[in-house]
Amino acid sequence: MAIVLGDNRYGKAENRLVRVDREGDEHRITDLTVSVSLSGDMSDTHLTGANDKVLATDTQKNTVFAFARDGIGEIEDFALRLARHFVSTQESIHAARVGIVAHPWERLRVGGRPAHHSFARSGAGTRTTRVTYDGERAWVLGGVEDLTVLNSTGSEFWGFPRDEYTTLVEVKDRILATAVSATWRYSVEEADWAHAHETALATLLDAFGGTHSQSLQQTLYAMGQAVLEAIPEIAEIRFSLPNKHHFLVDLEPFGLDNPGEVFYAADRPYGLIEGTVLRDDAPPAGPAWS
Numbered sequence: 396m397a398i399v400l401g402d403n404r405y406g407k408a409e410n411r412l413v414r415v416d417r418e419g420d421e422h423r424i425t426d427l428t429v430s431v432s433l434s435g436d437m438s439d440t441h442l443t444g445a446n447d448k449v450l451a452t453d454t455q456k457n458t459v460f461a462f463a464r465d466g467i468g469e470i471e472d473f474a475l476r477l478a479r480h481f482v483s484t485q486e487s488i489h490a491a492r493v494g495i496v497a498h499p500w501e502r503l504r505v506g507g508r509p510a511h512h513s514f515a516r517s518g519a520g521t522r523t524t525r526v527t528y529d530g531e532r533a534w535v536l537g538g539v540e541d542l543t544v545l546n547s548t549g550s551e552f553w554g555f556p557r558d559e560y561t562t563l564v565e566v567k568d569r570i571l572a573t574a575v576s577a578t579w580r581y582s583v584e585e586a587d588w589a590h591a592h593e594t595a596l597a598t599l600l601d602a603f604g605g606t607h608s609q610s611l612q613q614t615l616y617a618m619g620q621a622v623l624e625a626i627p628e629i630a631e632i633r634f635s636l637p638n639k640h641h642f643l644v645d646l647e648p649f650g651l652d653n654p655g656e657v658f659y660a661a662d663r664p665y666g667l668i669e670g671t672v673l674r675d676d677a678p679p680a681g682p683a684w685s
């Protein structure tokens with residue numbers, strides 16, 4: 396028996412980067428969390444402690460900030476620039492993964508007008524990307540996290556199996572709420588990323604609101620199908636959807652009825668509905684998800 400080094404990668408995770416772009420008095424904020432992860436010829440550092448092939452994670456962090464000096468642009472492009480840089484400048488680095496989460500800020504209104512330099516953190520979903528580059532080609536993921544949505548009707552759940560442990564009552568009208576985490580895989584290395592993201596987001600929301608749902612699973616598929624139909628450059632989309640249960644409160648002990656108006660919004664446990672929707676002729680994902 397021999398013991399060998401398996402897969403490994405290393406990098407600087409969660410670099411918090413804020414850039415202010417100024418056009419006269421008017422400012423724009425880009426607020427990112429950037430994670431870098433590199434892999435390659437890293438046997439020596441693990442086996443002998445020789446670090447001559449290890450681009451320090453501190454250098455990786457500095458590179459993120461230095462690259463931001465000349466502008467960030469779309470997060471997908473920023474991630475591509477960084478990933479290509481690490482692989483093309485360091486012989487020992489064979490692959491780079493750069494993940495970015497963009498934290499949204501909304502311009503405040505001050506004195507009834509859009510403020511020049513005042514913002515509030517907005518809560519409507521967080522844009523994400525992850526780029527993997529192997530020296531030859533790049534794989535680009537886009538996505539959204541924490542997009543909390545709710546339908547106050549138009550949702551049913553019934554017809555499920557009943558066994559000795561089943562207490563859930565069948566319903567033809569319920570609240571359906573979730574915090575959408577979706578990650579989609581582009582089949583291209585270049586695109587109008589901003590437009591694709593906006594379209595994906597608008598399509599997701601439209602499908603969520605527009606689907607009369609028999610289950611969150613059905614809504615998941617409807618959202619995925621709509622995104623793939625709307626954006627030819629997206630090959631595959633993966634969802635993680637917590638079912639944010641809203642239970643009708645029993646008001647009978649207080650001598651009151653509850654005609655579907657008062658709910659307890661449960662925190663946990665929650666159903667977790669996960670699934671992938673993809674084109675049957677989708678190109679191979681390569682290392683995109685790994």
Ligand SMILES: O=c1[nH]c(=O)c2[nH]c(=O)[nH]c2[nH]1
Nearest residue numbers: 552563609610611612638666
């Ligand atoms: O949309 C739903 N899917 C389920 O699988 C499920 N299971 C459950 O208890 N409630 C729900 N709702």
